[in-house]
Amino acid sequence: MYIKDVSLSAVAVGEPVELYQSKTTFYSWIEVLVDCPGSSDLFTYKLPEQLEIKPGDILTVPFGAQQVGAIAIRFLSQPPADLAPEKIREVEDVVSRGFFPSTYWELLNRIAAYYYTPLIQVIRVALPPGLLGRSQRRLRLKPENIPNGAENFLRSTAALQILKILQSQQDGDYSFKYLKRQVKGFDWGKKQLLERGWAENYLELPRYSKPQTKLAVMLVNNGLYTKLNKRQQEILKLLGDHGGELWLTECVEICKTTPPTLRGLEQKGCILIEEREILRREQSPLIAGDQAKSLTDAQTHALERIRSLNGFAKVLLHGVTGSGKTEVYLQAIAPLLKEGKSALVLVPEIGLTPQLTDRFRARFGNKVQVYHSALSEGERYDTWRQIFMGEVQVVIGTRSAIFTPLPNVDLIILDEEHDSSFKQDSPIPTYHARTVAQWRAELENCPLILGSATPCLESWVSVKEEGSRGEGEINNLITSYQSTVPSLQYLSLPERINSRPLPPVEIVDMRQELQEGNRSIFSRSLQEALEQLQERKQQGILFIHRRGHSTFVSCRSCGYVLECPNCDVSLAYHHVEEGTPQLLRCHYCNYGRSHPPYCPKCSSPYLKFFGSGTQRVAQELNKQFPHLRLIRFDRDTTRNKGAHRNLLTQFANGEADLLVGTQMLSKGLDLPQVTLVGVVAADGLLHLSDYRASERAFQTLTQVAGRAGRGEDPGRVIVQTYTPEHPVIEAVKTHDYQSFCDAELAQRQALNYPPMGRLILLRLSSVDPIQVQNTAQIIATNFSDQEGLEILGPAPASILRVANRYRWQILLKFAADALPTLSDWQEIRVLCPATVSLTIDVDPINIM
Ligand SMILES: Nc1ncnc2c1ncn2[C@@H]1O[C@H](COP(=O)(O)OP(=O)(O)OP(=O)(O)O)[C@@H](O)[C@H]1O
Ligand SMILES: [Zn+2]
Ligand SMILES: [Zn+2]
Numbered sequence: 081m082y083i084k085d086v087s088l089s090a091v092a093v094g095e096p097v098e099l100y101q102s103k104t105t106f107y108s109w110i111e112v113l114v115d116c117p118g119s120s121d122l123f124t125y126k127l128p129e130q131l132e133i134k135p136g137d138i139l140t141v142p143f144g145a146q147q148v149g150a151i152a153i154r155f156l157s158q159p160p161a162d163l164a165p166e167k168i169r170e171v172e173d174v175v176s177r178g179f180f181p182s183t184y185w186e187l188l189n190r191i192a193a194y195y196y197t198p199l200i201q202v203i204r205v206a207l208p209p210g211l212l213g214r215s216q217r218r219l220r221l222k223p224e225n226i227p228n229g230a231e232n233f234l235r236s237t238a239a240l241q242i243l244k245i246l247q248s249q250q251d252g253d254y255s256f257k258y259l260k261r262q263v264k265g266f267d268w269g270k271k272q273l274l275e276r277g278w279a280e281n282y283l284e285l286p287r288y289s290k291p292q293t294k295l296a297v298m299l300v301n302n303g304l305y306t307k308l309n310k311r312q313q314e315i316l317k318l319l320g321d322h323g324g325e326l327w328l329t330e331c332v333e334i335c336k337t338t339p340p341t342l343r344g345l346e347q348k349g350c351i352l353i354e355e356r357e358i359l360r361r362e363q364s365p366l367i368a369g370d371q372a373k374s375l376t377d378a379q380t381h382a383l384e385r386i387r388s389l390n391g392f393a394k395v396l397l398h399g400v401t402g403s404g405k406t407e408v409y410l411q412a413i414a415p416l417l418k419e420g421k422s423a424l425v426l427v428p429e430i431g432l433t434p435q436l437t438d439r440f441r442a443r444f445g446n447k448v449q450v451y452h453s454a455l456s457e458g459e460r461y462d463t464w465r466q467i468f469m470g471e472v473q474v475v476i477g478t479r480s481a482i483f484t485p486l487p488n489v490d491l492i493i494l495d496e497e498h499d500s501s502f503k504q505d506s507p508i509p510t511y512h513a514r515t516v517a518q519w520r521a522e523l524e525n526c527p528l529i530l531g532s533a534t535p536c537l538e539s540w541v542s543v544k545e546e547g548s549r550g551e552g553e554i555n556n557l558i559t560s561y562q563s564t565v566p567s568l569q570y571l572s573l574p575e576r577i578n579s580r581p582l583p584p585v586e587i588v589d590m591r592q593e594l595q596e597g598n599r600s601i602f603s604r605s606l607q608e609a610l611e612q613l614q615e616r617k618q619q620g621i622l623f624i625h626r627r628g629h630s631t632f633v634s635c636r637s638c639g640y641v642l643e644c645p646n647c648d649v650s651l652a653y654h655h656v657e658e659g660t661p662q663l664l665r666c667h668y669c670n671y672g673r674s675h676p677p678y679c680p681k682c683s684s685p686y687l688k689f690f691g692s693g694t695q696r697v698a699q700e701l702n703k704q705f706p707h708l709r710l711i712r713f714d715r716d717t718t719r720n721k722g723a724h725r726n727l728l729t730q731f732a733n734g735e736a737d738l739l740v741g742t743q744m745l746s747k748g749l750d751l752p753q754v755t756l757v758g759v760v761a762a763d764g765l766l767h768l769s770d771y772r773a774s775e776r777a778f779q780t781l782t783q784v785a786g787r788a789g790r791g792e793d794p795g796r797v798i799v800q801t802y803t804p805e806h807p808v809i810e811a812v813k814t815h816d817y818q819s820f821c822d823a824e825l826a827q828r829q830a831l832n833y834p835p836m837g838r839l840i841l842l843r844l845s846s847v848d849p850i851q852v853q854n855t856a857q858i859i860a861t862n863f864s865d866q867e868g869l870e871i872l873g874p875a876p877a878s879i880l881r882v883a884n885r886y887r888w889q890i891l892l893k894f895a896a897d898a899l900p901t902l903s904d905w906q907e908i909r910v911l912c913p914a915t916v917s918l919t920i921d922v923d924p925i926n927i928m
Contacts, residue, residue: 107155110135110171113203114143114150122153122200124160126170135185138176140217142169147267149175149217153185153199173274175217175281180485183523190519196905196920197509205509206483208457208464218282219259219270221252225277233276238269246279256281295328297342298352308348315341316350328353370442372411379408382571386412389527394518396497396539397531399573400582400815401786402750405531406436408573409493410443412529413474417447421490422473424520426481426513428499428747434725435750436495437476444474451477451484454721479504479513482520489524492517496747497530497539498779503925506843510921514539530568533786534779537828538835540821542568576790583757583788583795585813589804590761591639601700606758606798610705613737613756618793620756621749622710622740623784624697625764633664633675634763637684639802641767644671650767652878670875697760698740713741746783752791757784762801766808770927771833774808778820781812832870832893834923841924842890842908843877846916849886855916856888859908869894891927 110133111122125141127133137152152171159165188206192199219242227233234240241263246252260266273279299319308316315335319326322334332339345351375383382397386408389395399405413423427436440448449472451463466472468485475484479502482492494502494517502513514530521528530539576582588603598604613620633651634641642651642664651664651673665672678685698712711727724744731739732751739745739754765777781799789795801809811820829836842859846852856874863871870893877887905920912918 107157109156109159109168111153111156112139112141112150112171113153113200114141114148123150124156124163124168125150126168127155128170131171131174133171133174134178134182136178136180136182137174138179139174140172142172147172151179151203154189173281181487184485187516187520187523191509191511191516194515195509195511195922201507202509205480205504205511208461217256219246219254219256219273219279220282221246221279222277223252230278234272236265236269236272238263238265239272240269242266242269242273243278252279295353295355297326297328297331298354299324300350300352308350311337312341312345312350315345319351369445370439372414372443373404373407375407375411376404376573376575376577378573378575379404382408382573383411385569385571386527386529387415391525391527392522393527394521394542394568395527395529395571396535396543396568397529397571397573398535399531399533400576401533401783402576402580402790403533403573404577405495405573406439409495409529409531410440412493413491414443416490417444417473419490420473421488422475422486423491423493424481424484424486424489424517425474425476425493425495426502426517427476427478428496428501429478429744434728440474440476447473449475451475451481453478453480479511482513482516489520490526491529492521492524492526493529493531495531496783497532498534498536499747500776500925503923505921505924505926506919508919510919510924512923512925515923534782534817536779537775537821537825539568541825541835543570580789581794582815583785583797585785585797585799585815587804587809587813588798588800590800590802591637594636600704601697601760602704603798603800606800607704609756609758609796609798610701610708610738614707616755618755619731619734619736619751619753620738620758621745621754621784621787622697622701622738622758622760623746624740624742624760625762625780633687634767634802635679635682635684636686636688636802638679638682640679640681641763641803642676642680646671650773665876665878670873701738701740708738709736710738710740711736713739713745743780745787746780749787750790751787753793754787754791755789755793755795757788757795757797759784759797759799759801762799762809763803766801766803766806771828771831772925772927774824777808778811778817778824781808782815782817785812832895836895838894839924839927840892841921841927842892843887843919843921844874844889844912844916845885845887847885848915851913852886852888852916855912856890859911859918860890862908862911863890863892889927891924 108127109124110127111124114123123141123143133139133152135152135154139150139152140147141150143150150171159168188199188202191197192202195202221243230243231240234243242259245259245262246254256266256270259270263269270279270281274281297319299316315337318335319331326334328339328342331337331342342351342353346353378399382399386395397405397408399408409425413425416423425440437448437450449463449467451460451467453460455463464484467475468487470487472486475481475486477484494514497514504511517528532539586605588605590603593603600607602610610620612618644651651671663672664675676687679687698710701708701710711731713727713731727739728749730736732753734753759781762777762781765780766773770776785797785799788797799809799812803809807820807823811817825836828834831837833839842856844852844856844859846855853874853876860871860874863869872891872893874888874890877889880886909918
């Protein structure tokens with residue numbers, strides 16, 4: 081197959097990309113990714129006749145006046161039209177064969193095709209920065225091939241020189257860089273040695289930088305034979321109490337001393353101070369070992385089914401909150417590790433990883449490694465390298481960890497698979513880790529487990545199990561959907577561990593509170609529950625939904641929410657610039673209206689923008705409950721490294737009564753002493769102007785509620801809302817996932833929204849407000865003659881201006897089973913002037 085442009089064309093229709101030289105086709109050209117700072121394109125090179133090259137090999141190629149490292153990406157049967165064939169240079173050499181397994185490249189190619197992204201951008205996401213740049217090419221002798229009197233065979237002085245230099249060193253091994261400096265005509269000389277098989281070249285993966293070292297203090301003897309003063313004796317005693325070894329900085333702090341004092345002790349021979357290397361993998365406190373728990377019947381059944389899987393399969397592990405899904409993962413992984421295989425575990429956000437990683441570390445020790453984008457560049461690099469070298473067997477990480485080059489993957493797990501942080505909104509590729517995980521599982525031919533208490537509708541409709549769902553319309557609908565996607569096997573953990581009940585959910589009508597004279601943001605119920613916390617020495621979690629600028633408008637007297645007349649969504653409040661009129665707008669069709677002074681339904685003047693953030697709630701708490709000790713847990717308070725862990729540890733140690741936070745605390749927290757969960761205003765979740773608002777609200781509320789009552793003491797959940805009759809609220813109250821899904825699916829079907837339909841969102845932005853609007857219009861017009869395609873917009877994004885860029889978007893909607901042949905994306909991109917940037921978001925999750 082001829083691919084004329086790497087970025088978009090042929091791959092856009094999802095044809096398989098030819099990866100290998102097949103017997104019948106001969107390719108003469110190959111595209112490579114050169115390792116050169118600032119170069120973001122693929123370059124075409126000629127394939128030398130005698131050299132076998134495969135995609136994924138690491139090459140050297142001439143580039144300008146230099147020779148640089150490159151990765152072979154894919155073959156071309158014709159050179160690019162704009163390049164004269166005689167101008168195309170040849171690949172010089174293969175440095176390392178099969179550096180990445182071919183399935184890895186296939187994965188990256190699939191992502192490029194599906195997400196309409198130039199391959200190079202996919203590679204950027206997948207590989208840590210500067211992988212090739214820091215790799216070292218080295219030359220080493222193969223003494224077994226070198227005959228006696230070898231010097232006499234070599235005619236080139238360069239080859240002779242190289243041979244001598246290599247032989248002068250015991251391992252016969254030097255970097256190209258060094259040899260190049262020493263020997264004139266190195267390339268030519270090296271070639272001779274390689275041809276004779278007297279030497280081989282190889283690639284050494286770099287250490288990211290010089291190993292980091294730190295001073296450590298070690299106890300040598302306790303000073304029995306030396307005269308020591310009291311202070312010195314104390315220091316040695318303390319050092320001994322800490323296992324006889326501390327970092328210098330720690331030692332100074334713990335022993336309340338100074339480095340000179342310690343040096344004094346060193347001179348007396350009592351201690352030793354020396355440089356010690358610190359490995360830049362995420363440091364975690366030592367964790368006591370842990371045994372496999374004896375499983376409940378439901379867990380046993382699920383585990384047996386998982387163990388019986390052979391090769392690729394998709395499984396939905398649907399377990400209510402606190403049902404012990406993690407234990408099932410752990411026991412599914414354990415036998416694989418014994419066989420030398422490995423497992424990849426994806427989790428939504430870092431906030432939840434400390435506890436989860438601790439559980440994995442407790443079970444599998446140092447076979448576990450954590451990989452996520454919050455690691456520093458050095459840590460990320462070192463971790464990636466360890467994974468690549470097969471030094472770990474379990475990788476736990478956030479969405480980008482799906483790209484880690486873990487060898488021998490035999491199981492992939494997505495925990496909390498419904499979570500939207502698995503989707504990348506920008507930059508491109510706008511991939512969803514669940515989609516990529518499915519492809520990877522297919523390519524690795526291993527099972528994929530999707531675990532959740534509240535599976536997303538996409539997963540739910542793919543479940544294929546007789547009798548697992550109700551009768552009638554919904555079932556027909558699902559059956560027709562299933563014909564288009566691979567089905568999921570369904571495993572369920574319907575009960576909490578030890579048959580603990582799910583906590584009762586109390587819904588408080590805040591309209592009523594207001595009517596009865598309570599103007600506080602806390603209902604009387606919640607106030608009373610908060611008061612009891614300290615008395616009973618129990619802990620609580622207060623959930624506050626706060627989504628930046630975007631918010632909705634509702635009437636405090638009657639609960640009426642301002643909605644769009646053309647679409648089934650609430651209107652968003654737009655705050656463009658200071659001093660401009662307040663505006664309400666629909667994000668789907670661009671309907672707009674001014675903000676009314678009175679409620680259109682009951683004429684009450686109490687229209688309110690919703691969205692009091694954690695900070696305001698914390699202030700309010702301090703005022704009303706001065707004795708309550710609280711920890712704020714949100715993006716602001718967890719910005720520093722290790723902050724998640726510290727705050728959660730403080731809370732787990734009982735240093736606070738209440739954890740006040742956002743979404744982050746809905747995920748996977750397992751704290752047995754938490755009995756109370758309060759949701760300050762559920763409405764903030766319910767009326768987002770997004771077709772997924774209900775699904776997401778249900779998931780979040782159910783997950784938050786699920787943090788209560790996981791220990792001995794029964795839990796209690798209080799949800800405050802102005803719309804207690806909302807179907808989401810009802811479903812949360814009754815813990816009824818199934819009815820909620822069925823109702824929601826019917827609505828999606830009616831409007832052709834996912835999972836029944838598919839969406840592609842085009843996001844445009846520019847510093848020029850007029851130009852971006854015009855471009856959006858032109859692009860939308862370009863799509864208008866396409867059949868089977870519904871175009872919504874163009875419309876401005878909900879926050880029109882971000883960082884001085886004006887943002888517009890176009891939503892393309894089409895039936896899931898009838899993917900229209902979309903325009904050549906390159907042509908679409910050409911419609912964008914240089915000042916307007918375009919992101920193609922496939923299967924978008926955030927439409928605002
Ligand atoms: N078989 C078992 N016997 C005893 N305790 C168990 C068993 N399985 C799990 N547990 C414990 O029950 C608690 C809840 O389990 P876990 O956190 O795995 O649930 P989960 O399904 O992942 O919950 P969520 O979806 O709410 O995060 C944990 O403290 C775990 O150690
Ligand atoms: Zn009203
Ligand atoms: Zn609308």
